Amino acid sequence: MLAVVPPPVTVRVPAKVNLHLGVGDARDDGYHELTTVFQALSLVDEVTVAASEEPGIEVSGEGENTVPRGEANLAWRAANELANYVGRTGDEPKVRVVIRKGIPVAGGMAGGSADAAATLVGLAALWDLDIARDELAEIAAKLGSDVPFALSGGTALGTGRGEELVPVLCRHTFHWVLAFATKGLSTPRVFGELDRLRDNGEPPRVGSHAPLLEALASGDPRQLAMLLGNDLQAAAVSLRPSLRRTLRAGVDAGALAGMVSGSGPTCAFLCEDEDAAVDVAAQLAGTGVCRTVRVAHGPVHGARIVGGEDSTRPTPPQVHA
Numbered sequence: 422m423l424a425v426v427p428p429p430v431t432v433r434v435p436a437k438v439n440l441h442l443g444v445g446d447a448r449d450d451g452y453h454e455l456t457t458v459f460q461a462l463s464l465v466d467e468v469t470v471a472a473s474e475e476p477g478i479e480v481s482g483e484g485e486n487t488v489p490r491g492e493a494n495l496a497w498r499a500a501n502e503l504a505n506y507v508g509r510t511g512d513e514p515k516v517r518v519v520i521r522k523g524i525p526v527a528g529g530m531a532g533g534s535a536d537a538a539a540t541l542v543g544l545a546a547l548w549d550l551d552i553a554r555d556e557l558a559e560i561a562a563k564l565g566s567d568v569p570f571a572l573s574g575g576t577a578l579g580t581g582r583g584e585e586l587v588p589v590l591c592r593h594t595f596h597w598v599l600a601f602a603t604k605g606l607s608t609p610r611v612f613g614e615l616d617r618l619r620d621n622g623e624p625p626r627v628g629s630h631a632p633l634l635e636a637l638a639s640g641d642p643r644q645l646a647m648l649l650g651n652d653l654q655a656a657a658v659s660l661r662p663s664l665r666r667t668l669r670a671g672v673d674a675g676a677l678a679g680m681v682s683g684s685g686p687t688c689a690f691l692c693e694d695e696d697a698a699v700d701v702a703a704q705l706a707g708t709g710v711c712r713t714v715r716v717a718h719g720p721v722h723g724a725r726i727v728g729g730e731d732s733t734r735p736t737p738p739q740v741h742a
């Protein structure tokens with residue numbers, strides 16, 4: 422009898438920017454306590470998962486030569502974690518994972534995390550799993566601090582090491598310009614640099630995130646621009662001083678504000694509207710302060726099957742006593 426092979430599943434998954442990134446002190450487990458507001462942007466990776474007798478990873482697109490193909494790929498780790506969770510033990514998962522990258526690698530936009538989240542959603546459908554989004558989020562959190570947000574998307578407040586999420590009201594579409602750097606920055610190195618700077622007399626910390634939540638609800642990009650803040654920016658700039666020039670160039674080109682995205686080195690510029698973003702992108706591209714420039718908008722939804730049904734069960738409503 423012939424086995425039925427399910428058709429491949431393609432998932433589109435967004436990059437993130439941290440509109441507010443407050444970093445607390447280092448914990449005993451080496452992580453830092455965060456208070457962050459994530460926004461998912463229309464800059465995406467696409468991941469196709471397919472049943473295959475030749476398991477493995479293929480990568481093309483943005484930074485393709487710097488992405489590991491084997492077990493070190495976060496998407497492959499996601500496939501293994503999900504297989505273990507649902508009891509598909511034994512050999513490595515018999516799947517081929519094809520990643521088309523649009524998100525810069527080691528760029529502070531959670532590209533690897535995005536691919537892991539997309540793989541979880543894709544395999545849940547490919548394997549026809551009866552699994553709730555909440556269960557996927559738990560597996561996601563084991564893979565990395567940013568993976569749960571890549572699943573949920575939108576705009577969300579993240580606490581803990583960034584993996585505990587609450588959705589945030591955001592009435593408006595915001596327009597961004599992203600400046601990609603020639604070379605990535607290592608996330609642990611940037612956190613380490615912040616610890617070092619703080620030992621030597623503390624760069625000022627971002628304040629409360631509450632006013633930023635109000636600006637998001639109001640939908641006014643000018644108000645939001647004044648409230649963007651990232652504790653990791655000083656550390657990223659300390660490791661890569663040329664980012665200062667990039668940040669200045671974006672604002673000189675007409676952006677409302679510029680910031681380092683997460684652990685950098687990508688710089689994100691908030692613009693008044695879509696036309697302004699196109700103008701800023703064109704000007705910035707001519708200045709030679711970055712490798713390449715993209716426009717994007719947010720918020721957008723999290724990892725989602727392209728042209729298909731999501732097989733994961735919605736989480737049942739929580740009842741609190």
Ligand SMILES: C[C@](O)(CO)[C@H](O)COP(=O)(O)OP(=O)(O)OC[C@H]1O[C@@H](n2ccc(N)nc2=O)[C@H](O)[C@@H]1O
Nearest residue numbers: 451452453455565566567568582583608609612683684
């Ligand atoms: C900078 C952010 O992108 C902001 O959203 C995230 O905090 C980083 O998330 P991520 O890349 O998914 O990070 P993980 O893979 O969980 O951790 C990588 C390393 O970053 C550092 N790390 C990460 C998250 C956190 N809250 N504190 C940390 O100190 C730790 O050295 C950790 O070993």
Ligand SMILES: Nc1ncnc2c1ncn2[C@@H]1O[C@H](COP(=O)(O)OP(=O)(O)OP(=O)(O)O)[C@@H](O)[C@H]1O
Nearest residue numbers: 494495526527528529530531532533534536567608
């Ligand atoms: N699928 C993947 N895509 C990109 N990088 C990956 C992937 N899997 C593993 N990596 C490795 O992880 C490192 C960090 O990549 P990633 O693009 O996730 O960084 P990042 O965007 O700075 O992460 P974050 O914003 O979550 O801190 C890369 O240098 C690469 O070696």
